[in-house]
Amino acid sequence: xxxxxxxxxVVDVELNIQVKxxxxxxxxxxxxxxxWDENAVEATVQLKENNGAETTLVCMGDSESTLMIRKAxxxxxxNGIHVDDPLLESADSNGYAKVLKKIYENGDYDLIITGKQxxxxxxxxxxxxxxxxxxxxxxxxxxxxxxxxxxxxxxxRIGDSGTEIINVNLPALLTVSDSINEPRLPAxxxxxxxxxxxxxxxxxxxxxxxxxxxxxxxxxxxxLEYQAPSVRQAGKKFEGDAAEITAKVVQLLSNEAKxx
Amino acid sequence: xxxxxxxxxxxxxxxxxxxxxLISKARTLSENVAVVAIGNHIxxxxxxxxxxxxxxxxLANDNKLEMFSASSYANCVIQAVKQYQAxxxxxxxxESSKATAPRVAARFKSACAxxxxxxxxxNGKVIVNRPAIAGKVYQKxxxxxxxxxxxxxxxxxxxxxEYSGTENIHNLEIPETDLRAVIQKIIQDAGEEIDLADAxxxxxxxxxxxxxxxxxxxxxxxxxxxxxxxSSRAMxxxxxxxxNSQVGQTGKIVSPTLYFAIGISGAIQHVAGMNGAKVIxxxxxxxxxxxxxxxxxxxVGDLFEVVPILRDEIKKVRN
Ligand SMILES: Cc1cc2nc3c(=O)[nH]c(=O)nc-3n(C[C@H](O)[C@H](O)[C@H](O)COP(=O)(O)OP(=O)(O)OC[C@H]3O[C@@H](n4cnc5c(N)ncnc54)[C@H](O)[C@@H]3O)c2cc1C
Ligand SMILES: Nc1ncnc2c1ncn2[C@@H]1O[C@H](COP(=O)(O)O)[C@@H](O)[C@H]1O
Numbered sequence: 001x002x003x004x005x006x007x008x009x010v011v012d013v014e015l016n017i018q019v020k021x022x023x024x025x026x027x028x029x030x031x032x033x034x035x036w037d038e039n040a041v042e043a044t045v046q047l048k049e050n051n052g053a054e055t056t057l058v059c060m061g062d063s064e065s066t067l068m069i070r071k072a073x074x075x076x077x078x079n080g081i082h083v084d085d086p087l088l089e090s091a092d093s094n095g096y097a098k099v100l101k102k103i104y105e106n107g108d109y110d111l112i113i114t115g116k117q118x119x120x121x122x123x124x125x126x127x128x129x130x131x132x133x134x135x136x137x138x139x140x141x142x143x144x145x146x147x148x149x150x151x152x153x154x155x156x157r158i159g160d161s162g163t164e165i166i167n168v169n170l171p172a173l174l175t176v177s178d179s180i181n182e183p184r185l186p187a188x189x190x191x192x193x194x195x196x197x198x199x200x201x202x203x204x205x206x207x208x209x210x211x212x213x214x215x216x217x218x219x220x221x222x223x224l225e226y227q228a229p230s231v232r233q234a235g236k237k238f239e240g241d242a243a244e245i246t247a248k249v250v251q252l253l254s255n256e257a258k259x260x
Numbered sequence: 261x262x263x264x265x266x267x268x269x270x271x272x273x274x275x276x277x278x279x280x281x282l283i284s285k286a287r288t289l290s291e292n293v294a295v296v297a298i299g300n301h302i303x304x305x306x307x308x309x310x311x312x313x314x315x316x317x318x319l320a321n322d323n324k325l326e327m328f329s330a331s332s333y334a335n336c337v338i339q340a341v342k343q344y345q346a347x348x349x350x351x352x353x354x355e356s357s358k359a360t361a362p363r364v365a366a367r368f369k370s371a372c373a374x375x376x377x378x379x380x381x382x383n384g385k386v387i388v389n390r391p392a393i394a395g396k397v398y399q400k401x402x403x404x405x406x407x408x409x410x411x412x413x414x415x416x417x418x419x420x421x422e423y424s425g426t427e428n429i430h431n432l433e434i435p436e437t438d439l440r441a442v443i444q445k446i447i448q449d450a451g452e453e454i455d456l457a458d459a460x461x462x463x464x465x466x467x468x469x470x471x472x473x474x475x476x477x478x479x480x481x482x483x484x485x486x487x488x489x490x491s492s493r494a495m496x497x498x499x500x501x502x503x504n505s506q507v508g509q510t511g512k513i514v515s516p517t518l519y520f521a522i523g524i525s526g527a528i529q530h531v532a533g534m535n536g537a538k539v540i541x542x543x544x545x546x547x548x549x550x551x552x553x554x555x556x557x558x559x560v561g562d563l564f565e566v567v568p569i570l571r572d573e574i575k576k577v578r579n
Contacts, residue, residue, distance in 0.1 A: 011393060013393055013394045013396065013528060014528065017393060017396040017397060019397055024397060092371065093362075093371075093372075094366075094371055097366075116510070119393065119394065120392065120393055121392055122374070122375065122391070122392050122393065122394065122509070123372075123374055124358055124362070124374060125362040125365075125372050125374070128359065128362035128363055128366070129362050129363075129365070129366040129372075132362070132363050132366035132367060133366060136440075137331070137438065137440035137441035138330070138363075138441070139441060140330070140358065140359045141355060141358070141359070154444070158355065158503045158504075159328055159355050159356065159359075159446070160271060160328065160354050160355045160356050160504070161271070161272075161328075161446060161448055161449065161504070162446050162447050162448040162449040162502075162503070162504065163446065163447040163449075163503065164327075164328075164443055164445075164446050165443070165444045165445050165446070165447070166441055166442065166443050166444065167441070167442050167444055168440065168441040168442075169439075169440040169441070172440070172441070177510060178493075178510055179493075179496070179497060179503075179510070215369075218404050219404065220369075220370065220371035220403070220404055220405045221371040221373065221401050221402065221403055221404065221405075222401065222402045222404065223399050223400070223401055224387070224400045224401065224402050225399075225400045226397045226398065226399055226400075227389075227397065227398040227399075227400065228397065228398070229391065229395060229396065229397065229398055232535055232540070232553075232554045232556075234552060234553045234554070234555070234558075235540075235555055235556035235557055235558065236556070236557055236558065237547070237552050237555070237558035237560060238557075238558065238559055238560065239547060239560040239561075242559075242561045242562070242565045242566050242569060243569055245559055245560075245561065246559055246561070246566050246569040246570055246573055247569070247573050249541065249557045249559055249570075250570065250573035250574055250576075250577055251573075251577070252557060253518070253539070253541070253557065253577075254577040257518075257538075257539045257556065257557075259461075259517050259518045259538070259539050260485070260518065260574060260577065260578065
């Protein structure tokens with residue numbers, strides 16, 4: 001089985017993020033591998049270990065994205081493609097999906113695994129749109145993958161009424177939930193080896209893609225501006241005798257907030 | 261005037277509240293509001309959908325559509341978009357919507373925006389607002405293509421009973437099942453009586469409740485309040501609470517009037533799912549727990565001691 005896995009470099013959501021004049025303040029931001037993509041990498045490496053697979057990773061982003069690829073190498077991915085092109089800076093999920101389409105077509109992949117969503121966009125569009133453009137079956141929000149045979153997987157996804165068990169023919173695309181696995185911490189040996197491994201770097205021109213072909217001219221959606229959310233203020237916090245403070249809070253819920 | 265197609269959110273053959281919110285909001289933007297309803301034995305919902313403010317109803321009603329399938333559902337929505345020539349397609353927030361909407365957008369060479377909290381038309385372009393980066397920022401996004409496909413965050417819009425429409429039913433072709441991805445079975449989650457997304461009060465448990473005994477203790481509070489019963493991811497991962505109870509970035513987004521976080525630390529991924537609540541109450545034994553940064557009322561204490569007192573005190577003020 002040949003697997004293509006996607007990984008995005010995203011801003012670390014645990015840190016403070018400021019908005020000024022409609023833009024995100026870049027100073028002090030740090031970047032990490034998208035959490036759901038760590039799950040995608042782990043799922044891929046598990047398939048490789050348990051069933052045998054050839055693994056390739058693709059990451060579209062600036063030069064720092066190579067760190068994400070090296071991390072994935074250290075976790076057990078074999079090949080890495082870095083699409084580095086400043087023209088992609090304002091790409092939306094559509095644009096990325098169209099570049100991935102080309103990457104997929106250049107290889108001979110049986111399976112694509114993407115994260116359920118990117119932590120910076122919180123979209124969850126790229127994988128599903130990619131499958132649609134490739135006209136291959138897609139299962140999103142996957143929490144378990146089992147290989148039935150060379151041409152079929154049995155996957156579980158969390159749907160609205162419970163866990164759906166789906167048989168899906170290859171080639172297919174899966175987007176994985178964070179509940180699917182616990183991403184491994186790379187061992188030191190893996191980290192050392194990952195530093196030396198080659199990364200294939202491509203521009204849009206290398207991929208023979210024009211901005212029209214990847215829906216960026218015109219771009220389908222534009223972010224006009226960023227806004228700071230209205231932050232909740234910490235309210236009243238009560239410490240002390242449990243009976244006393246609990247009664248006090250219930251009084252406030254009734255008289256002040258008027259919600260019970 | 262812009263033509264809006266609302267995709268009805270139907271669970272167990274009943275219409276979810278979100279659909280009515282969407283139709284109400286759509287009517288404030290346009291007189292042309294249609295709805296598409298997909299499922300099995302759902303013809304009975306048509307009067308309610310008309311009453312809510314739609315004048316055209318597309319119906320895909322067949323036992324092949326009993327179980328959710330993203331490709332079949334997308335196929336039905338696509339047919340309705342074409343017939344109605346919709347310029348906007350609105351989904352209510354659910355896992356099914358998240359799986360279907362991007363397909364519909366891709367098929368029309370258009371785009372999709374998820375979890376929007378507002379929508380308007382400026383200079384002929386559809387503009388939406390939505391949170392991103394786990395709710396740390398909001399984005400104002402413009403669509404340059406049509407139809408604009410959106411998924412609306414639960415509770416973003418109010419239901420007003422001001423509009424009513426007429427019945428005008430169009431039956432859609434029932435799509436063939438996509439044999440490349442076939443559902444073998446669904447392991448149903450324990451059905452809670454009160455759906456989280458619709459609930460006016462939500463009580464959620466976190467790792468602090470430890471096990472089933474703790475869950476039962478807090479569930480009694482939820483019962484007293486006729487509240488939806490939610491969970492942090494930690495309790496879902498531990499196998500104690502069902503998947504469909506998870507509140508947060510990977511789970512459900514809830515915006516009730518009152519939210520109780522019991523034994524939940526307040527990780528941003530959890531908070532992203534509940535910070536739209538009007539009033540938040542937190543019970544946590546750690547006075548430094550981040551949940552207190554968003555709680556309107558914080559009780560620092562042992563939940564096993566506090567919850568029974570909460571129940572008693574609430575009963576007292578309610579009588
Ligand atoms: C990509 C990603 C997506 C995620 N999505 C979600 C999501 O959708 N929803 C979600 O909830 N999480 C999500 N998480 C996980 C999240 O980061 C936290 O790990 C999780 O919310 C923690 O759950 P918790 O608060 O129950 O547990 P903990 O963080 O362990 O907190 C337990 C709390 O209980 C308190 N406590 C313990 N005993 C008692 C007692 N006797 N009385 C009172 N208080 C007590 C402790 O002080 C502590 O604050 C996600 C994480 C990632 C990386
Ligand atoms: N620039 C990118 N490079 C590699 N993968 C990406 C990129 N953007 C999105 N993806 C993949 O698509 C998933 C969903 O992204 P999104 O649609 O932005 O939520 C992510 O989890 C990634 O796996």
